[in-house]
Structures are given as structure tokens and as C-alpha cells.
Amino acid sequence: MAQAFTPGLTRAAGLKVIKTRRLPLLGETLFKVGDKVSATDIVARTDLPGPVSVLKISHRLGCQPGELKDFMSVKEGDAISNGQVIAESKGFMGFFKSEFKSNTDGIIESISKVNGQVYVRGTPIPVEMEAYIDGKIIDVMKDEGVMVETVATMVQGIFGVGGETGGKLIFGVDSPSDVLAPSDLKEDMKDCIVVAGACLTQETIMKAKSIGIKGLVGGALHDKDLRSFLGYDIGVAITGNENIGITLVATEGFGELKMDSNTWSLLKSCEGKRASINGATQIRAGVLRPEIIIPTPEEKSKDSDSGAGSLEIGTKIVVIRNPYFGLTGTVSELIVEPQRLESEAKVRVLKVKLENGDEAIVPRANIERLAS
Numbered sequence: 417m418a419q420a421f422t423p424g425l426t427r428a429a430g431l432k433v434i435k436t437r438r439l440p441l442l443g444e445t446l447f448k449v450g451d452k453v454s455a456t457d458i459v460a461r462t463d464l465p466g467p468v469s470v471l472k473i474s475h476r477l478g479c480q481p482g483e484l485k486d487f488m489s490v491k492e493g494d495a496i497s498n499g500q501v502i503a504e505s506k507g508f509m510g511f512f513k514s515e516f517k518s519n520t521d522g523i524i525e526s527i528s529k530v531n532g533q534v535y536v537r538g539t540p541i542p543v544e545m546e547a548y549i550d551g552k553i554i555d556v557m558k559d560e561g562v563m564v565e566t567v568a569t570m571v572q573g574i575f576g577v578g579g580e581t582g583g584k585l586i587f588g589v590d591s592p593s594d595v596l597a598p599s600d601l602k603e604d605m606k607d608c609i610v611v612a613g614a615c616l617t618q619e620t621i622m623k624a625k626s627i628g629i630k631g632l633v634g635g636a637l638h639d640k641d642l643r644s645f646l647g648y649d650i651g652v653a654i655t656g657n658e659n660i661g662i663t664l665v666a667t668e669g670f671g672e673l674k675m676d677s678n679t680w681s682l683l684k685s686c687e688g689k690r691a692s693i694n695g696a697t698q699i700r701a702g703v704l705r706p707e708i709i710i711p712t713p714e715e716k717s718k719d720s721d722s723g724a725g726s727l728e729i730g731t732k733i734v735v736i737r738n739p740y741f742g743l744t745g746t747v748s749e750l751i752v753e754p755q756r757l758e759s760e761a762k763v764r765v766l767k768v769k770l771e772n773g774d775e776a777i778v779p780r781a782n783i784e785r786l787a788s
Contacts, residue, residue, distance in 0.1 A: 424784045424785030425572045425573075425705065425734065425785070425786055426570050426571075426572045427570070427571045427676075427678070427679055427786055428569070428570065429682060429685065429712065429715065430569070430712065430715040430716060431567070431568055431569070432565065432567060433549065433551075433570055433709060434554070434563055434564070435548055435563070435564050436561065436562075437460060437545050437546075437561045437563070437564060438560055439460050439461075439462045439543065439561050440543065441462050441463075442462065442559040443460055443461055443463070443543070443559060444460065444461055444462065445459065445460045445556050445557070445559065445560070445562055446458060446459055446461065447459050447553045447556070447562060448553065449553055449556055450552065450553060451553045452551070452552050452553075453547040453550070453551060453552070453553060454547065454550050455546065455547055455549050455550050455690065455692050456547070457546065457547045458545065458546060459546065459547045459553070459561070460544075460562060461543065461544045461545065462542075462543050463540035463541065463543070464542075465537060465541075466522060466537055466539045466540050466541060467538045468536065468537055468538070469519075469520045469535070469536045469538065470534075470536075471502075471516070471518065471533060471534040471536060472533050473488075473502075473503050473516050473532060473533065474532025474533070476516055477503060477504075477505045477514050477516060478505065479505065479532070481528065481529055481531055482529050484503075484528075485527055487504060487505060488502065488503050488534075489501060489502055489504060490524055491524065491527075492525065492527055493523065493524060494523070494524050495522070495523050496518045496522060496523070496536065497518065498518060498521050499517055500517065500518050501515045501516070502516060502517070502518050503515070503516040503534075504516070518536065520538065521538065522536040522537050522538045522539060523536065523537045525537040545561060546580075547562075548582075548694075549564055549568065549709055549711055550566060550690065550711040550713075551564040551565050551713075552566070553565075566709075566711045567711065567712055567713050567715050568709045568710055568711045568712055569682060569683075569685070569686050569709075569710045569712055570709050570710075571633075571679055571682060571707065572705040572706065573633075573666055573667045573697075573705060573706040573707070573708070574666055574667065574668060574669045574705075574736075575637065575665075575670070575697050575699075575706065576664055576665040576666065576693075576694070576695030576696065577642070577650070577655045577663070577695045578631070578655075578658055578660055578662055578695040579658075579663065579694065579695065579696065580692070580693075581663050581692075581694075582609070582691060582693065583608045583630040583631065583690065584607070584608045584609065584688065584689070584690060584691070585609050585683065585686055585687055585688065585690070585691040585708075586608050586609070586611070586687065587610070587683075587687060588600045588601065588605070588610045588611065588613070589611075591680075592614065592674050592675035592676070592677055592679075592680035593614055593674040593675075594613040594614060595612075595613060595614045595615055595617070596610070596613055596614075596616070596617075596620050596634065597620065598619050598620050598622075598623040601623050601624055601627055601629065603627060605627060605629050606627055606628040606629065607628060607629070608629055609630055609631040609632075609633065609691045609693055610624065610631070610632055610633070611675075611680075611684075612632050612633060612634035612635075613634060613674065613675055613680075614634060614672070614673065614674040614675060615637070615671075615672055615673065616632055616634040616636070616637050616664060616666065617638070617641055618642075618644050618645050620632070621662065621664065622645065624662060625660070625661050630693075631662060631663040631664070631665065631693045632662065632663075632664050633665045633667065633683070634665075634666060634667070635666065635667055635674045635675035636666050636667075636668050636669055636672065636673035636742070637664065637670055638671065639670055642664075654697070654698040655695060655696060655697045655698075656694065665693055665706040665707075667679050669741060669742050671742075673741075673742040676771075677771070678744070683708070683710075686710040686712065689710050689711070689712070690710070690711070691708055692708075692709045693706070693708045693709070694707050727747060727750070727766075727780070728747065728750070729748065729749065730747060731746065731747045731785055732744065732745070732746050732785070732786045733745060733746070733768065733783040733784060733785055733786060734783065734784050734786055735768070735770075735778055735782060735783055736782055736784055737779075740768075740770065740776055740778060743770050743771060743772070744770070744771050745769050745771055745776075746768065747767070747768060748767045748769045749766060751764070751765050751766055751767060751777075763779045763780070764780045765777050765779050766778060766780055766783070768783070
């Protein structure tokens with residue numbers, strides 16, 4: 417049978433999901449292999465070095481840089497506090513002394529004999545790494561982090577913003593084609609992840625943020641609404657570091673697109689359970705997709721399917737370019753010979769039976785495989 421390889425999205429239940437939780441610097445791991453953890457448990461922690469402040473002491477005291485250590489009342493490695501006298505001139509016969517008070521808290525890192533400056537390392541910044549998902553520790557990387565495994569329903573989206581968060585999964589609308597209105601959001605949705613059906617509007621996003629909703633999952637976003645909400649245009653870098661108070665995930669793309677019915681059903685089967693979501697997205701080398709993970713330990717596990725892989729007749733796909741952008745369907749024929757498009761380009765294509773019943777010829781580069 418003819419086959420082809422194509423990138424894809426993971427959208428399936430009962431997957432074995434493994435997440436690596438690694439610290440940015442060496443630190444301390446708090447669990448051992450076999451321990452069960454919840455999403456909010458701190459599994460590792462460390463301290464990032466604080467900012468460096470430069471104190472121009474020799475200039476202030478009128479001494480030579482090479483003489484500075486003789487004027488210092490503290491030495492390298494000592495802790496100092498804001499307002500503490502850390503250097504003093506000898507004056508004249510005990511009079512006319514000048515003193516230098518620190519304007520910051522920290523530790524003396526270096527006293528330079530070259531430029532007469534003192535470098536103070538600020539208070540360390542604590543970093544704590546949460547488990548992110550409910551599961552079991554399957555590996556501990558000494559002083560670095562852990563690996564957490566769970567059985568879960570996993571849905572990868574097309575685009576997202578906002579970092580890792582989680583909460584109870586609830587539905588704000590009755591069907592995947594409904595648009596979530598601001599009036600549909602209630603105060604009791606605070607700290608929840610709300611499935612919004614079709615397009616996420618700026619008004620709805622703002623209302624959700626004001627209530628304290630942790631995340632919104634919808635079929636699509638309008639770029640103008642996203643720009644207005646963020647206050648700037650998204651570039652080609654990785655998203656997910658935005659400090660916006662809410663995480664947004666679009667499962668189908670941009671514009672007026674309803675959520676795929678199979679994706680809706682998959683999420684609906686997990687209504688009321690705790691979900692972990694992350695809006696981090698990178699559409700370049702080392703593709704990173706936004707995700708919704710709902711642990712379902714009661715289900716029998718199967719290995720996680722990345723979505724990428726063999727493309728054959730019957731494979732479920734989603735179209736990612738116009739004129740069928742956002743529509744899902746199944747491959748009905750893999751056409752071997754390259755075909756000429758309206759643009760005059762000759763490319764490899766396939767025939768797809770779309771969810772609306774139509775059949776279409778689509779370039780293979782314009783589709784992604786859906787894992788199931």
C-alpha cells in the first residue's frame with residue numbers, strides 16, 4: 417500500500433505521557449522513584465543567583481583602587497544589608513572621616529584592585545518546579561529534576577499563549593460550534609479550565625481573566641483580538657512566557673473555526689476532572705505545541721503517539737491551509753504522481769473526504785495527521 421510521512425497532532429485518550437521536570441540550575445530533588453505526586457507538588461527546587469550591583473567605593477572615598485581593601489570593613493564572601501557601613505576613609509588625625517553605606521542587600525562577590533569597585537551579588541531567587549501533572553516519579557536526575565509518568569487524555573493545539581497552569585475542566589458552551597460569550601462566564605468558574613467551543617473573543621478573554629479563570633480552550637483566535645489583549649504582535653519566538661494571568665489554547669488555528677467534533681468529544685469525556693494546560697508554542701525547528709493533559713489513571717495505557725508518522729488510506733487528518741483550513745477528514749486516496757496546482761506548482765497531493773462529506777484534492781504539505 418502507498419504510504420507517506422507527515423507531521424501531526426496528538427489527540428487521544430489513554431496515552432502514556434511522560435514529562436521531564438528539569439531545573440535551570442543544579443539544585444535539590446524532593447521525591448524518589450515510585451512516589452506518587454499531584455500536579456501542584458514541588459518536585460525540585462534551587463536558587464538562581466541574584467542580580468549584581470556595582471558600588472564605586474574608591475571614587476567616593478578618594479582612595480587608589482589598590483588601597484581599597486584597607487578601607488573596607490567587610491571582605492569577600494560577607495553578607496551585607498542595605499544601609500550598612502561597608503567602607504570608611506581614615507580621615508585626618510581621626511577627623512573628617514568619610515563612610516560608604518551599601519544601598520543593597522547581598523553578598524560581597526568581588527573587591528577589585530583594578531577599578532576600585534565592589535561587586536555585590538543580590539539575594540538568591542528561589543525557583544520551585546511543580547510536577548505539572550498528577551502521576552508517578554519514574555526517574556530522578558540527581559540535583560537536576562525528575563520524570564513524571566501518567567496515563568492521560570492528551571490534546572495538542574495549533575497555537576497558544578501563557579504558561580503552565582491547571583484546574584478543573586468545565587464547559588462553557590453546549591456544542592463545538594458555539595461561541596463563548598462574556599455573559600456565559602460565571603464567578604464559580606474561578607480557577608477552572610473552560611472549554612469555549614469556537615472562537616475566543618477579546619471580550620471573553622478579558623472577562624475570564626477578571627474572574628480568575630486559569631485557562632480557555634477554544635477552536636480558534638482572531639489575531640487582532642490576541643494583539644489587543646497582549647498589547648503587541650507575537651513574533652516567531654517561543655510563546656508561553658507571557659505574564660498575562662491566563663493561558664489560551666486554540667485547537668484549530670486562527671479565524672472563525674469551530675472546534676473539531678472529535679476533539680470536543682475527547683475533552684467532554686473528561687469533564688469535571690483536573691486538567692493541566694500549557695500554551696507554549698514554537699512553529700519552527702523543534703516544534704513545540706500547546707497542550708491539554710487530563711490524567712485518567714483508571715484507563716489502560718498505550719504509548720504516546722506524537723501524531724507524526726505513516727500516512728495511509730483511512731488516516732485522520734486536519735487541513736492547515738486555505739481553502740479548507742481547519743477542516744478534518746480522512747485520507748481516501750494517495751495520489752502517486754505530482755499534480756499541477758492553480759499556482760502552476762507541481763506537488764504531491766492526496767484525496768481527502770472532509771467532515772462535511774465533500775471530497776477534495778489537497779497538497780500533502782497542507783495537512784497534519786491526527787493521532788487517535
